[in-house]
Amino acid sequence: MKWKVCGMRDLTNIEAVATCEPDYMGFIWVEKSPRYVGADFVIPTLPALTKAVGVFVNESTDTIISLSKKAGFQVVQLHGEEGQDVIDALHAEGLTVIKAVSVASKEDVKGLNLKPDYYLFDTKKGSQVGGTGERFDWSILKAYAIDIPYFLAGGLDEASIEEAKQLPGIYALDFNSKLELSPGLKDLTKVKEIMQNI
Template sequence: MKWKVCGMRDLQNIQEVAACGPDFMGFIWVAKSPRYVGPDFVIPALPANTKAVGVFVNETTEHIIALSKKAGFSVVQLHGEESQTEIDTLKAAGLQVIKAISVGSAADFDLTDQPDFYLFDTKKGAQVGGTGEHFDWSLLAHYQLDIPYFLAGGLSAEDVEEAKKLPGLYALDFNSKLELSPGLKDIEKVKEIVKQQ
């Protein structure tokens, strides 16, 4: 099972989490997020098996591409209303694209975009990501596409065994349930995820 730790910001904490071997590590470039890394953040060197992910909401493709080269990420996670044209532009620039979808009902799986991955998170009003809550995983039965997906929404080590049974699952995305404070992960909780592999 692949796994991602998102919302990283503290340099020492990044290295401690990276030592645990996540497949992906997420860095948020959204100014209103409590986990915003700031405009000049550069991702420190990560192990070869850990891919850095830049997280954005309705940012221009030009800015994302330029920032990917400056900050050092190869995967982009989009949480806004980005179009297929924008997804294609990012992919043409050599970036892998994760498109986040907020799930509240079966209708949310009526999807036409073609990213490299989807990320399914919990729908909560107008909030974009970061609810810290599960959605009804039984709704995933309505997902019929071959595009692999990340599962997000208040995940902790206690959810891993059940989540592994979900069809089509590519990776689990952990954030707030592993935290001591926004952007600072509890390494003992991260190590609990490692034990579930």
């Protein structure tokens, strides 16, 4: 089971969380997000086994590619209406792509036809894109029948790990708001608990 800590922003906090060596660490380039890192943010050196993820919503492909080189991430997480053309363009640059899907019913996971490297399933809440801190009904994922592994997000904490591990096809757990002291600042004690449980 892989795990990701998303919504990182504070350099000292990034260094502290990095000592727990999560498999992925997410950085959000979405201006309206309280966890927005800023246009000039550069990701500090992470442990060799921790992959940096740039998170975007309907950003231009050119901007994502440019930022990947300037800020230093190898994985892109897309939360908007990006299509296969965007995924293909990012793949052509050697980037790994995670496509986020907001989930409220079985219909949200049945008709998926894109070919990212991974899907990410998060809780659907109106027009909000990610970061709800709320969990959806995981039994919905029984309707997911595509052979593409997925990240699970939405209100995950240390208490839900064992249940999440039992889900078929799951690749990684994506933690964010439930580990926070404030937006973008993670509680290291909780992160260490996650590390030990996984």
